[in-house]
Amino acid sequence: MDIPIEKKRFDAKKIGYIIGGLAILALIIFVLISSTGNSKLNVEKERISIANATQGVFQENIPVNGIVLPITTIYLDALEGGRVEEKFVEDGAIMKKGDPILRLSNTDLELSLVNQETQVYNLLTQMQISQNAARQNTINRVNQFTDVENSLIEAKRVYDLNKKLYDKDAVARQDLIQAENNYNYQKERMALSKQILAQDSIAVKIESGQAQNSYARTQNALELMRRKVADLVVRAPVDGQLTSLDAEIGQSKNKGERLGQIDVLSGFKVRADIDEHYISRIYTGQKGSFNYNGERYTLEIKKVYTQVTNGRFQVDMVFEKVAEGIRRGQTLQIRLALSDEKQALLIPKGGFFQKTGGNWIFKVSEDGNTAYRVDITLGSQNTEYYEVLSGLEPGDKVITSSYDNYGDVQELVLKE
Known part of the structure; x- marks a missing residue:
């Protein structure tokens, strides 16, 4: 007697179709969720810089480089042309007023x-x-x-x-x-x-x-x-140090030609180069500061040269107190103040600005596990801080390091 065989409802082929369909459905759902929700990226905390927004004293300043020069420089020009017959001193000599430097001959x-x-x-x-x-x-x-x-x-x-x-x-x-x-x-x-x-x-x-x-x-x-x-005998017009002497025995010098200079050693000044963007905001009396040998020194602008060359102009600054041991030709990194001191909300400067332009920043959540975008408005800046006008509160934690690897991610998951 024949035994009827019960037909199976799901064979292997049907099961495969079902699994494939479910996978496609899951993918569609994931894409939909990804497109409608915030994209996230895992970031290790040790690879980022987190800073606090703090209330503090703010002063807008810019970094400038300055070169230490003598307080006064007297240029030596040939009052009469002639042939160099004799040199009485060499470059670098300390001179007294009236001391002979060199002698020219003019038949x-x-x-x-x-x-x-x-x-x-x-x-x-x-x-x-x-x-x-x-x-x-x-x-x-x-x-x-x-x-x-x-x-x-x-x-x-x-x-x-x-x-x-x-x-x-x-x-x-x-x-x-x-x-x-x-x-x-x-x-x-x-x-x-x-x-x-x-x-x-x-x-x-x-x-x-x-x-x-x-x-x-x-x-x-x-x-x-x-x-x-x-005048064929060139003499020192003031006490000082002879520098940049350009004359050799037998060399012919024309009338008015530069022979060298005398640097007055009674003090120093600093000549700084500044970007022409700030020319309308620079004036005499402005102050700058620099650190030297662990101490902070102050400079004051005494003269502004308004001629612009290669996008930069120069200013002369004098010391309120001359730093001990400073020498002619030294380069100083100066912070030049552009405004008075005021109270402001501050965040440290960092690489985030190159990506965001200061329009937004990643703010760290209270539990410290995530960071999300928030819109901000920045005001002035100095060498250390940005002034925050809106978008943050004192005590907020923000990521200030570079955002170059984050793309369009909306949220960061912070991992230990």
């Missing part, structure tokens, strides 16, 4: 000095000859005046005598008239002699003054020429 200038001296001596000789001639002429005119004066006295005496004798009928009228005419003639000669002598005195004074002025001008020209020749 044309020295020959001009000789010609100028000869001209002065010739003019002086001519002046002496003219003065002697003027004195002799004055003597002759005085002698002539004396003769005329004597003739007038004699003519008056004869006239007065003849007049008395005529009144007594002792002389003829003809003699009286002759004596009177001679007397009047001598008076006219006397008046003319006085006029000539006065004009001669005026002419002598004018000629002497002109000669003196001409001599003085020639003397001034000679002194100027002597100073020009003396």
Whole structure:
């Protein structure tokens, strides 16, 4: 007798179809959940930097590099061109005002000095000859005046005598008239002699003054020429250290060419380069600070150079207190203050800014196991902190390290 065989409801093939369908369904559900929910990424805590948002004193500043320079630098230029004949000192020497540095030779200038001296001596000789001639002429005119004066006295005496004798009928009228005419003639000669002598005195004074002025001008020209020749010896204009001396024996230097410089050692200043972006916010009196040998020192801007070169401009800063042991040519890292101090919510600077632009940040949950995106608004910044205007509260923990590997992840799962 045949035994009926019960047909199985699920064979292996059907089971395979069911499992495959369930897998596809699970995948679809996962994709839907992933697209509608927050994407997550596991991150090890030791690979990230977590910082607190804190309330504190904030001052906007920028980092700038400065070079220590002497407080004053005097440049040495060739006042006259010439050939370097002798060097009295070498680069780096400590100089006193007036000490010779080097000597130039200039044959044309020295020959001009000789010609100028000869001209002065010739003019002086001519002046002496003219003065002697003027004195002799004055003597002759005085002698002539004396003769005329004597003739007038004699003519008056004869006239007065003849007049008395005529009144007594002792002389003829003809003699009286002759004596009177001679007397009047001598008076006219006397008046003319006085006029000539006065004009001669005026002419002598004018000629002497002109000669003196001409001599003085020639003397001034000679002194100027002597100073020009003396300038061939280059001397230190102030006390200080000779630096950047560029002159060798036998080398020719043109007039006005830079020979070197004298650095005044009474103090130092710092010349800093600043990005042109800040040029409208930099002014004299602003302060900066730097650390040196474990101490903090303050600088103040004394001069702003508004000329922009390669996107940067320069400022000169002076020390409120000079750091002991600081030397010319040292480079200092300075924090230049752009604002006054104020209270603000702060977060440390970090690599997150390059990814977010300061528009959002990962905030750590209270249990410390996750971190999620929050929108924030940042204000000013300095070398250490960002000023937070909104989005965070004091005590909030945020991730400040780089977000380059996070892509568009919305939430981080923090693992130990």
